[in-house]
Amino acid sequence: MVMKKELIAPCGMNCGLCLGYLRAENKCPGCFAGRKVSGRAIKCSRRSCEKRSGEYCFSCAEFPCKSIQALDTRYRERYGMSEIDNLNNIKENGIEAFLLQEEAKWVNSEGTYCVHDKNRYLMR
Numbered sequence: 001m002v003m004k005k006e007l008i009a010p011c012g013m014n015c016g017l018c019l020g021y022l023r024a025e026n027k028c029p030g031c032f033a034g035r036k037v038s039g040r041a042i043k044c045s046r047r048s049c050e051k052r053s054g055e056y057c058f059s060c061a062e063f064p065c066k067s068i069q070a071l072d073t074r075y076r077e078r079y080g081m082s083e084i085d086n087l088n089n090i091k092e093n094g095i096e097a098f099l100l101q102e103e104a105k106w107v108n109s110e111g112t113y114c115v116h117d118k119n120r121y122l123m124r
Helices: 066-079 083-093 095-106
Strands: 111-113
Touching: 066 083, 083 095
Parallel strands: none
Antiparallel strands: none
């Protein structure tokens, strides 16, 4: 399996589809490992949110909060994907089923599709 549980951020973003993770140089390790840009960790309010009681934002009584809604709107418009849909899918079907669906949707023999630049990347 190409898709990994540790690459699914609390907000529902699949870091395995991000240009920061897929690029060859200065790779970001993903949100759970401490997302980085130019070698510096980025503070993410969703990742560090203390309101959620589990790994993912759907475990919060305020889900979907304004922050998740704004992120979701941006990703729907720009990249054709939804963090809220991802989170609901994980909640209903479990992380393993979600990872299999993500792999079937985004990975083929040409590589993993990057939602940001719409190119495919072969993982090494």
